[in-house]
Amino acid sequence: MRKLILLGTGNVAYHLYHAISSIENWEVVQVYNHREESLSDFNTTTQTTTNLNELVDANLIICCLKDDLIESYFEKLVDKDCLIVHTSGAKTLQKNRKKSGVFYPLQSFSKYKTMDYSKIPFCIEATRADDLKKLENLALSISESVYKINSKKRLQMHLAAVFVNNFSNYMFKLGQDLCIENHIDEAILMPLIEETFEKLKDIKAEEAQTGPARRQDQETINQHLKLLKKDSKKEIYKIISQHIKNDYGEKL
Amino acid sequence: MRKLILLGTGNVAYHLYHAISSIENWEVVQVYNHREESLSDFNTTTQTTTNLNELVDANLIICCLKDDLIESYFEKLVDKDCLIVHTSGAKTLQKNRKKSGVFYPLQSFSKYKTMDYSKIPFCIEATRADDLKKLENLALSISESVYKINSKKRLQMHLAAVFVNNFSNYMFKLGQDLCIENHIDEAILMPLIEETFEKLKDIKAEEAQTGPARRQDQETINQHLKLLKKDSKKEIYKIISQHIKNDYGEKL
Structure with missing residues (x-):
């Protein structure tokens, strides 16, 4: 033993x-x-x-x-x-x-x-x-x-874990916050969260990406940004959307 | 009928x-x-x-x-x-x-x-x-x-859906990208992604939040930012971390 x-x-x-x-x-x-x-x-x-x-x-x-x-x-x-x-x-x-x-x-x-x-x-x-x-x-x-x-790759994995765990959870938090602010039970988001996760069992996240930024739908993006006018969520929305647009822009 | x-x-x-x-x-x-x-x-x-x-x-x-x-x-x-x-x-x-x-x-x-x-x-x-x-x-x-x-609340729900579906998926993508860049099978992240989702069945995302930013661990944040020196992921890492730090800072 x-x-x-x-x-x-x-x-x-x-x-x-x-x-x-x-x-x-x-x-x-x-x-x-x-x-x-x-x-x-x-x-x-x-x-x-x-x-x-x-x-x-x-x-x-x-x-x-x-x-x-x-x-x-x-x-x-x-x-x-x-x-x-x-x-x-x-x-x-x-x-x-x-x-x-x-x-x-x-x-x-x-x-x-x-x-x-x-x-x-x-x-x-x-x-x-x-x-x-x-x-x-x-x-x-x-x-x-x-x-x-090795230690170098492990640190990269640790960083990857921050994105897939901490940061994705924070996105869930911001979504749930919007429900709470609008007096809607945040349970309304659970089937969508579940489906977001389910898709990753079949395809890579790169392929699973959808939404206004993915399809370069600036009208909806502007509408959302207007809604977030005085909100700290606005900066996050803007920057992530910009990065998605950049990543997928050339592929359209 | x-x-x-x-x-x-x-x-x-x-x-x-x-x-x-x-x-x-x-x-x-x-x-x-x-x-x-x-x-x-x-x-x-x-x-x-x-x-x-x-x-x-x-x-x-x-x-x-x-x-x-x-x-x-x-x-x-x-x-x-x-x-x-x-x-x-x-x-x-x-x-x-x-x-x-x-x-x-x-x-x-x-x-x-x-x-x-x-x-x-x-x-x-x-x-x-x-x-x-x-x-x-x-x-x-x-x-x-x-x-x-009503239409106003529905637009808020649509926005919440962007956060919990599109943006969380993009965080999964960035994590998977790090695996690919480091020649590690991105399947390594799936159990963590699964657990991220599983936790939300029991507790709110606000409560489930963990990670360097949540615990105000600036040393690890700096280490990660150094790793992302020339990367477009750096801006996203920095801003989301800052927002998490702001949100949870006073509660420590």
Whole structure:
């Protein structure tokens, strides 16, 4: 049985704990957080600690801490002999140790929500080839979707995730805001949102693009902009429409 | 049996034809398009014509033509006695006749794709109360989701649809573009896109918002902007991030 320690108790740590607990060959032997109260999700089923000096022996330490803590924690653990990886999309492979890696799940996690871990893409990287192999085996025990990707490409994927997750969600928010402002139940938009997503199962987003900007329908665009006269949404509407027009203009 | 004529043969006409063909009490007695070849989806199952002067008697004419044709077709049909409605989100109720209405399905239609019509929200409007009731009955025969909405609110819903459908799709496109540029299969993003959508079933988009801008993480934002240095995506990234930061800034 290979032993694993999780640093952190946030969404990623929570779901990795549950994903790894259900696979053979690996055992989460300890969970660390600097605050005792954050360990309550874990302390009935595994050993926990608030003291980095009390970490037990392990084959792998997965650091699921916030991006701005990763460097300092890798520094604090510099004397540890085992492979240490972080789970960040935006931080590079840490070079202060021989056995270093990255174990980045490209997914948006919500605590306590049941997830199908087998579909989560894992982006892995390691300083040493044998460590990369170990991470690959661990990732493949959890998911069928594993990508060996270097730090530069991983940052690009992290950026892509911002577009497809954060920014698309913000577009949903702005649409829902318009419903609320007009005293219309925002549920009215759900079938359209669902269809927007359904189409992507069959065709690329580039092909699925529709709307006034896609068809260079300046009359409707102007009508919408007039409606948004005093609204901060106006700038967003204008710029995205302009980019869609530019992207598709020559293809008409 | 109430008789209905469809003007137009595009996506909306195609799906309304199929939705209405399956309900009792109503029959699509004729489909019009000015081009013969566009009628091929309909001419084996119903009467078709390319000549507006050959329209048969009907209780309702649904004009599913492009926005910029609606006014002129309502003008051409001014002598028709029956209720005439259009299906546009952006055009106002046409006032050149007594029996006028709107029958706007808030959905993005793809031809030949099977759809569950019972979930499509219909936004209806009519000059006369009894016509509104007729449209409501027809809409309720197709869908469980019917909204009586005036032209001003309907235009707001049309605008909301641009945000949640066109603009969110464009965010998916930009993310997929980043994968393609980095020689990574864009399928890597699908589980994240799916989860983005899944969350909206449980919580509002405002609550579901995550990411660097949401948490005011300027370091990651700067890192992403650096990556997009020479890219037209940079402007979009910058402006959407700024708006998210403004919207959520005070709540931190």
